[in-house]
Amino acid sequence: MNFFIRFLVDFAYFLNSSVWYQKKRRFFYNILENDDYKYKKYFDIFMMILIFSSVSILIYEVKRDAHDYFQFFNNYIISFIFFIEYMLRFWISSSVSKVIIHQNEYVDMLNRKFDFWYVIRRVLRDKLEYIFSIKAIIDLLAIMPFFHELRLLRIFILFRVFKLFRYAKSFQTFSSVLATKKFEFFTLSMFASIVIFVSSVLVYVMEANNPDSPIDTLYEAFYWSIVTISTVGYGDVVAVSQEGQFVAVMVILSGISVLAFTTSLFVSAFTEKIDDIKESKILQDISKMQRIYIICGYENIANEVAKKLIHLDFKILILDDSPQRIENAKKDGLMALQYSPGSVDSYKKLNINMSTQVKSILCLREDDVENVYSALTIRSINKDINIISLLINHVNKNKLIYSGVNEILYDKEFVGLIAKEYIGQPVAFEAIHTIRSENSTVKMEEILVTERIANNIVYVQNLDNIKYRIVLLGIHKKESGRFYFNPINDTLLEVGDYLLVIGNYMFIREYIKYISKKIKS
Amino acid sequence: MKQSNVLIFGYNEYGLEIAKNIFSKYSNVTIFSLDNTDSIIDKDTGLKVENFDLSDDWSSLINDYDLEDSIVFCSLEDVAKNIFLTISLRSAFNNLFIVALTNNNEAANKLRMAGASKVIPIVETTANMIVDMLKKPIITKVLHEILYENSDLKIEQVKIANAKYFDGKYPADIEWSRDHGVLVISIAHEDGSSEFIYSSKTKHQLILNGDIFIVVGYEADIKEFEKFVGVNNEN
Numbered sequence: 232m233n234f235f236i237r238f239l240v241d242f243a244y245f246l247n248s249s250v251w252y253q254k255k256r257r258f259f260y261n262i263l264e265n266d267d268y269k270y271k272k273y274f275d276i277f278m279m280i281l282i283f284s285s286v287s288i289l290i291y292e293v294k295r296d297a298h299d300y301f302q303f304f305n306n307y308i309i310s311f312i313f314f315i316e317y318m319l320r321f322w323i324s325s326s327v328s329k330v331i332i333h334q335n336e337y338v339d340m341l342n343r344k345f346d347f348w349y350v351i352r353r354v355l356r357d358k359l360e361y362i363f364s365i366k367a368i369i370d371l372l373a374i375m376p377f378f379h380e381l382r383l384l385r386i387f388i389l390f391r392v393f394k395l396f397r398y399a400k401s402f403q404t405f406s407s408v409l410a411t412k413k414f415e416f417f418t419l420s421m422f423a424s425i426v427i428f429v430s431s432v433l434v435y436v437m438e439a440n441n442p443d444s445p446i447d448t449l450y451e452a453f454y455w456s457i458v459t460i461s462t463v464g465y466g467d468v469v470a471v472s473q474e475g476q477f478v479a480v481m482v483i484l485s486g487i488s489v490l491a492f493t494t495s496l497f498v499s500a501f502t503e504k505i506d507d508i509k510e511s512k513i514l515q516d517i518s519k520m521q522r523i524y525i526i527c528g529y530e531n532i533a534n535e536v537a538k539k540l541i542h543l544d545f546k547i548l549i550l551d552d553s554p555q556r557i558e559n560a561k562k563d564g565l566m567a568l569q570y571s572p573g574s575v576d577s578y579k580k581l582n583i584n585m586s587t588q589v590k591s592i593l594c595l596r597e598d599d600v601e602n603v604y605s606a607l608t609i610r611s612i613n614k615d616i617n618i619i620s621l622l623i624n625h626v627n628k629n630k631l632i633y634s635g636v637n638e639i640l641y642d643k644e645f646v647g648l649i650a651k652e653y654i655g656q657p658v659a660f661e662a663i664h665t666i667r668s669e670n671s672t673v674k675m676e677e678i679l680v681t682e683r684i685a686n687n688i689v690y691v692q693n694l695d696n697i698k699y700r701i702v703l704l705g706i707h708k709k710e711s712g713r714f715y716f717n718p719i720n721d722t723l724l725e726v727g728d729y730l731l732v733i734g735n736y737m738f739i740r741e742y743i744k745y746i747s748k749k750i751k752s
Numbered sequence: 753m754k755q756s757n758v759l760i761f762g763y764n765e766y767g768l769e770i771a772k773n774i775f776s777k778y779s780n781v782t783i784f785s786l787d788n789t790d791s792i793i794d795k796d797t798g799l800k801v802e803n804f805d806l807s808d809d810w811s812s813l814i815n816d817y818d819l820e821d822s823i824v825f826c827s828l829e830d831v832a833k834n835i836f837l838t839i840s841l842r843s844a845f846n847n848l849f850i851v852a853l854t855n856n857n858e859a860a861n862k863l864r865m866a867g868a869s870k871v872i873p874i875v876e877t878t879a880n881m882i883v884d885m886l887k888k889p890i891i892t893k894v895l896h897e898i899l900y901e902n903s904d905l906k907i908e909q910v911k912i913a914n915a916k917y918f919d920g921k922y923p924a925d926i927e928w929s930r931d932h933g934v935l936v937i938s939i940a941h942e943d944g945s946s947e948f949i950y951s952s953k954t955k956h957q958l959i960l961n962g963d964i965f966i967v968v969g970y971e972a973d974i975k976e977f978e979k980f981v982g983v984n985n986e987n
Contacts, residue, residue, distance in 0.1 A: 535879035591886060638885060642878040647769030648900040649872055654823050659909040662938045662946060662966040673948040677890045700950030702935055707890045714894050716905050717929045729890050733937060
């Protein structure tokens with residue numbers, strides 16, 4: 232026994248430290264259970280297609296003879312895939328090796344004997360917990376046609392429809408919303424059950440011996456009661472005696488209240504949860520995005536910036552702790568969350584990688600205290616992320632610098648500079664302003680020198696920009712980080728440099744194509 | 753176009769920033785405050801701060817300043833008062849050059865209707881700056897340095913007074929950077945229209961006296977260029 236336990240523990244450690252095994256296990260966990268995993272949706276869609284095709288074959292078979300291939304596909308192929316899925320879920324539902332390792336460490340620490348039966352009990356408990364979960368039972372029933380070809384068992388195919396709950400997120404959301412009103416639904420169903428039970432018995436007692444009454448059995452009385460309380464009232468089974476009709480009136484009145492309560496419960500459950508549902512949808516969408524711009528605070532400038540960025544197809548997310556401002560952002564059609572930009576928890580809840588998914592964070596509250604606080608919070612989470620902040624009062628500039636802001640925008644200083652330039656050189660200012668405006672056909676663009684361009688064009692003299700009616704303002708060299716105005720002809724082009732050009736945007740587009748295609752002479 | 757007097761209405765951070773940026777270039781900069789009862793000297797800038805009210809009595813302004821030779825900034829924080837001030841100045845002085853500041857787009861339209869010669873919409877301008885920083889960071893940085901900071905690289909407007917110098921050549925045919933060390937971005941004509949240097953029109957339009965070239969270059973090169981073609985040569 233000791234040898235066996237030693238082997239078991241060694242094997243558990245081996246599995247736990249095996250990169251290959253853990254990688255596979257993580258992969259199957261992600262594809263089956265992790266909603267944030269980007270390939271899970273393809274798996275879900277595949278499984279839903281299988282379910283629908285299985286049900287379609289069942290419906291087709293009712294009046295016609297399905298081809299043997301369909302039967303085989305339905306009974307064996309689909310069932311086999313479902314079986315594999317069931318086994319994989321069974322495997323990942325709990326880790327046996329972890330239970331063994333945990334027990335081994337526990338006994339090592341306390342210097343006790345390894346309790347093999349405890350491990351067995353614990354593993355069985357975990358696995359049985361999975362086996363008897365509603366979802367697992369549905370999964371198992373959906374595989375049933377695989378084991379038996381009896382016509383009766385074909386009805387189990389319908390259980391495959393219930394499997395949709397696993398794959399369609401909206402079904403899960405629906406059930407989770409209703410689950411919040413569990414107690415209310417339970418109370419209501421208890422009330423309805425009592426009314427149905429009492430009325431069934433009463434109407435049976437009063438009608439069963441009446442030769443004119445269609446209610447002869449307790450089952451018919453029960454059927455009548457359900458049809459009446461639900462306010463459906465088919466009219467195929469009715470109470471004919473006065474006493475029976477009195478019971479019918481009572482059941483009808485109860486039915487109205489049961490229906491009204493049920494409807495209001497559904498509505499209130501969704502009304503209460505609608506914000507949470509929307510929030511989780513936003514979080515889910517964000518987790519899949521790249522190059523996100525987070526705007527902290529939604530006031531006048533943030534509103535204007537957001538509008539312009541959306542117009543440019545930038546992906547932006549608004550964070551603000553004010554419900555009113557978040558409401559405004561939502562009305563403007565933006566993705567907005569009522570999270571405090573100054574709280575570390577807010578960024579944790581976003582569940583995104585700040586280094587790879589977020590491009591820049593803009594602190595645009597019109598309040599220096601809030602911007603400093605937000606910037607410090609963000610910097611404490613990530614040291615490299617680009618932070619741009621507004622400065623409202625110039626005395627707070629240093630505080631923003633110390634809090635780690637990369638770019639500070641002081642609108643008053645900016646207005647002063649514009650005023651100076653405008654009254655000094657209005658024509659030049661207007662010319663540049665026109666070129667920078669979105670509606671101008673003449674644009675100022677930065678062209679990244681890619682490896683292809685650098686291979687094709689070695690020196691500035693080979694750029695041929697004049698041929699495309701483009702002004703080459705200069706080159707921003709990656710290595711030195713400096714801008715070289717009007718570079719001399721033998722300036723070398725290197726990967727990562729930027730060409731700053733001015734020209735008609737159509738010509739610029741053509742020019743980019745040209746320099747990317749140009750064959751080195 | 754360059755006026756001698758600058759009158760800034762609004763003793764606030766915007767007004768002071770404008771004053772700070774221009775007082776080295778203008779002989780007479782005065783700030784007007786709506787709140788002060790007595791004239792004071794601002795501690796930071798050393799500029800006169802005089803009081804005014806929104807009545808239509810501009811006699812002291814007419815007596816103390818040559819309004820034909822003045823530029824006015826309306827930068828009151830209260831939007832309604834700023835619009836009222838603009839419309840009052842325009843109704844009193846037809847030819848006065850008025851630059852008005854505003855925080856919102858709605859007021860920007862009203863200020864234009866009230867007669868402001870130029871409106872600086874602060875929110876929109878700041879938002880544009882932020883968006884440019886994100887969209888084209890290098891261009892924004894370079895332009896910011898050229899336009900607003902004390903780098904050697906400048907953008908200047910050069911008025912042509914010696915068109916003969918170009919000897920009947922079209923602007924697009926001249927190699928500006930090789931011949932003059934400057935880049936000509938666009939040309940503004942006397943009728944107010946302006947063209948990009950490589951537009952179809954400039955290929956067929958000769959350079960005339962009175963045209964204004966928008967050039968980018970190092971200060972010394974621009975001065976040299978001006979000597980050949982600009983007003984200096986004429987004198």
